[in-house]
Amino acid sequence: MTPDPARAKYNQLRSLRHGPGEPQPGTLSALTISENIVLPPTPGAEASFGRNRLDVDLCVGEDDLRISRVHGVFTYQHGYWWLRNVGRLPIRVNTVLLHTGSEPLPLAVGYTTIFLRGNRQREHLLEVLVSDGEDRASQPRPSQMTVPPKRWRLTPEEHVTLTVMGQRYLAYDPHPMPLTRQQTAAELADLRPREAWTAKRVEHIVSRLRQRLSDAGVAGLRREEVGEPIGLTLTVNLIRELIQSTTLVPMDLEWLELPPDS
Template identity: 45%
Template sequence: MTGPASLARGVAPARPGTLHARSVTGGIRVPPRPGLTVRFGRGEEPDVDLAVGEDDLRVSRRHGELTYQGQRWWLRNTGQQLVRLPNGLLMHTSSEPVPLAAGYTPLFVTGSGYRRHLVELYVTGHDEPGLVPRRQAATLPPKVWPLDEDERLLLVVIGQHYLLYEEGPRPLSYRRAAAQLAYLRPDAQWSERRIEHRIVAVRHRLKETGFPYPLLHDKEAGAPSDNRLLHNLLRGLVESTTLVPPDLNLLDDDEPPV
């Protein structure tokens, strides 16, 4: 096989199907040639084409490979440790190869201790010229989700541990939330039942706007607990910066009611 690295360093625009692969120590660009295989891991050329986790003995010398077949790049784990893909997908050496979609795909190779070695993959699509530097372009703001003032206060109370960026946060119980809201807004009559109804209403509304995590019960897959759906709601709101740490000022009883 001709080494992909030797094919990858030109400056001509990438044609559709071109694979861009990058790790901490380098990157390559590989044309979509049927049967071509790109290998990554701790080893050296010519055993691997992209070095990953060179100082980590938990990473295999050949930890994974990407092969171009049927007009797609297929990823296979060939290492002893797991490979993690978006949406929590894990790949073992016994897993079937996974096709890469056009665009960006990050994967993480499990290493020693808490180490996770990032490999960034990008496949040029048919409707784009490839990776184009846009250093001077304006930054796109994050997508935030609309909340009214009552909803924001309620979600800040229930999600205060998330806004402290704690490890493994959990929602406040409706009972404790009702007690805190009764102290903060004694005239608002926040009962546990009212809290539940407002949370359900927010989940239904955001579900229709492309929220990134499940917010409603899936009857076919089996119903997750309401607490799990509430966790998904709070996680998505914090990750999108819809809720941010300064919102915790709403919990200061010296502040005037909003």
Template identity: 40%
Template structure:
């Protein structure tokens, strides 16, 4: 058992494969062996209480299981509400997936507009010999996609609402509005149409698809497609810091 306030950013010495599950009232650690670890609202019936004062959280909301010594840890959603993963994937009731090494925050979003966090860390071999990086220079994100200046201009315009950060649920601009915004920029090197900006975004989507990014084709998104291809493209570019708020300077109108 781990007391309340246990650190989620570091773990005590433990064999690789050990799982640490931490909630607001404490947590639990188990080495990789046959075990079932429960979290949810009923503090008397789970290892890790979460959302104890929120009746929309299930009494047993989730289960971590390991089938054998040295095996993988699996997470199953046994609650009514989805469990949101860091990549935006929603685990619905009955969904099951492996929890990989490293840190994984799980969020239960309550219908009462509350969010409940369960922090999970599975010890990797590197955790046995951690290296301090507190004084090192900040490293660039591991995956940054190269964009030409004109691609960056087009995608910045397409993602303007995301980059401004003023909308709770932003959407990409239309192709027509994107073209108008690009043409108003002093950095535009040609006259853009709604077709040319759409083709530019499609070229970047295809490059990212070839690198294994999912959610960028019609088959993966399904019908109706709507703006989901652009939404997923923008989210990937923001997630990897390929685009950031400083790029809005490209949209300064011609004087």
């Protein structure tokens, strides 16, 4: 592997900080349990990660034979860092599964967690930070007010639909799954018998909301971002975003216990 003067690599670095001063916007830092690399946003810049320390820029899962020797590649193109899977097993990016041969996934500005599932259910963590040009994380702020989560504004129709569809998540089911469109429509018809609820109506509500949040910058809500097979991935990602942002909370389940049309 030929050394790249534009690439900084640090062994045993336990932080994603770029160092003193403000990092260049778009700078990528990636951290494993043992190494860290920092790459400026240069068109065509590329860095690989995987099991074979001699063949990659960032070693991860060195003792785990389920991790490919070269498992993934970061590339900077068109103003974004893109992640491509070149290994045998999927890469989990936050809640999105990126499969081998899928279209590269753009990384959002900020912090992203990447997991590689290894032997005996081990998960190897790769932390990634794409800088926005401000070094806010380096300054301790113990007495500052906590920044509240960004809650999404939902219409009453969207709120009740996603509460019903995601009720198993809100009820802390250990293995939650979204209700299907048909199941959601059936429960909504019981809750609001004066309204016409169908699976097609539920689908339109969920699709419009997913599109709106995706346009606002939420990752994992478009088909091209998650790869095939799609399955329930888009719906799961939508529900998780709504719950993690506290747009939906467990108390919303109380609406489902009220008498119809109350």
